[in-house]
Amino acid sequence: MHYYLFALLALLFAIAVIIPNLNIDFATQKPDQNPNMSESSKNKYSILLPTYNEVENLPIIIWLIVKYMNESGYDYEVIIIDDGSPDGTQDAAKQLQKIYGEEKILLKPREKKLGLGTAYIHGMKHATGNFILIMDADLSHHPKFIPQFIKKQQSKDYDIVSGTRYIGDGGVYGWDFKRKLISRGANFLTQLLLRPGASDLTGSFRLYKKDVLEKLIKSCISKGYVFQMEMIVRARQFSYSVGEVPISFVDRVYGESKLGGSEIFQFAKGLLYLFATT
Amino acid sequence: MTKLVEWLAVFGALGAIWLSLVTNKVETNFNPTLILYSPVIFVALFGVYAATVVLYRVCTFNNCDKAAAQLQEEIQAARTDLAARGFQFKHQPPTQ
Numbered sequence: 001m002h003y004y005l006f007a008l009l010a011l012l013f014a015i016a017v018i019i020p021n022l023n024i025d026f027a028t029q030k031p032d033q034n035p036n037m038s039e040s041s042k043n044k045y046s047i048l049l050p051t052y053n054e055v056e057n058l059p060i061i062i063w064l065i066v067k068y069m070n071e072s073g074y075d076y077e078v079i080i081i082d083d084g085s086p087d088g089t090q091d092a093a094k095q096l097q098k099i100y101g102e103e104k105i106l107l108k109p110r111e112k113k114l115g116l117g118t119a120y121i122h123g124m125k126h127a128t129g130n131f132i133l134i135m136d137a138d139l140s141h142h143p144k145f146i147p148q149f150i151k152k153q154q155s156k157d158y159d160i161v162s163g164t165r166y167i168g169d170g171g172v173y174g175w176d177f178k179r180k181l182i183s184r185g186a187n188f189l190t191q192l193l194l195r196p197g198a199s200d201l202t203g204s205f206r207l208y209k210k211d212v213l214e215k216l217i218k219s220c221i222s223k224g225y226v227f228q229m230e231m232i233v234r235a236r237q238f239s240y241s242v243g244e245v246p247i248s249f250v251d252r253v254y255g256e257s258k259l260g261g262s263e264i265f266q267f268a269k270g271l272l273y274l275f276a277t278t
Numbered sequence: 279m280t281k282l283v284e285w286l287a288v289f290g291a292l293g294a295i296w297l298s299l300v301t302n303k304v305e306t307n308f309n310p311t312l313i314l315y316s317p318v319i320f321v322a323l324f325g326v327y328a329a330t331v332v333l334y335r336v337c338t339f340n341n342c343d344k345a346a347a348q349l350q351e352e353i354q355a356a357r358t359d360l361a362a363r364g365f366q367f368k369h370q371p372p373t374q
Binding site: 055056059060063064087088092095096098099139142166169170171172173174175177180181183184185188192193194195248249250274275276277278 | 280281282285328331332335336339340341342343345346349352353356357359360363364365366367368369
């Protein structure tokens with residue numbers, strides 16, 4: 001009788017754990033479609049930079065992007081999507097266009113603060129690259145990782161490459177124990193409930209194939225950083241392959257914890273929504 | 279199948295096994311009290327596992343001090359280089 005029960009338990013375990021993970025394996029073990037040199041030289045990377053009141057950080061981030069992208073030799077453009085910042089972010093962007101050229105730095109502003117998803121759609125309309133890289137302009141995402149993202153993408157023709165704070169050399173700077181605890185706890189819960197096949201769901205430093213990003217944005221309805229979670233979870237749902245690159249996340253906004261009570265509520269709501277719909 | 283349905287299916291099946299053992303529909307040599315409290319025991323054990331894993335990961339969460347220092351240096355280099363190229367900063371760098 002014991003053996004019968006154990007066999008049944010083992011079977012349930014197989015259904016619950018092994019089979020869903022097989023899907024991920026199929027997705028990540030696509031046949032190698034390594035682009036050869038002539039193809040890879042045709043690739044162009046459009047870097048979308050949504051900004052709001054980033055007059056201090058914008059020149060620095062552009063300088064860093066130019067530095068690291070020129071070193072790596074990949075073809076690229078930067079598209080600044082400014083949501084009508086009152087602090088003069090757009091003036092700074094225009095100065096940068098004069099320095100680096102209007103074909104490298106594109107300024108595509110919008111009248112007022114609108115959602116992140118629509119910012120990406122707006123930016124993509126003007127993008128000439130076949131890959132889209134998304135990052136924050138507040139210097140928490142360092143452009144030195146972009147060439148690593150591209151190498152990772154090319155290694156197995158990934159549909160998406162996501163930066164992750166949670167594995168390998170990845171990490172954070174400027175977080176106290178409480179902030180780390182909330183972050184790790186939320187991540188553990190998310191991994192347990194959603195098994196998304198990616199270790200960092202709330203980060204927004206990612207490289208997408210253009211058509212993949214277009215399809216994902218159309219199918220995602222969440223707002224704020226739950227939007228980033230939904231993108232990567234839907235990616236698994238559509239069997240897109242996801243590669244990961246460890247990143248260091250340097251938080252320079254001291255004392256101002258982004259994880260207040262209402263953010264935790266938003267996160268819980270988003271998690272349950274994805275739990276019930278994907 | 280959504281994650282919610284997967285969880286309901288697995289917990290439903292485990293619950294059915296547990297009920298069949300508690301109500302003696304299936305007879306075993308296990309201690310009946312142990313069987314009765316087994317869900318509580320499993321939840322408690324899982325809680326210990328979860329707390330251990332989360333605390334371990336909090337303690338091993340990398341502090342990127344080098345990355346932060348490198349960024350500070352690069353910010354200074356960027357400001358100097360951009361100023362040389364004629365970029366007008368809105369605010370002067372804080373005196374150090």
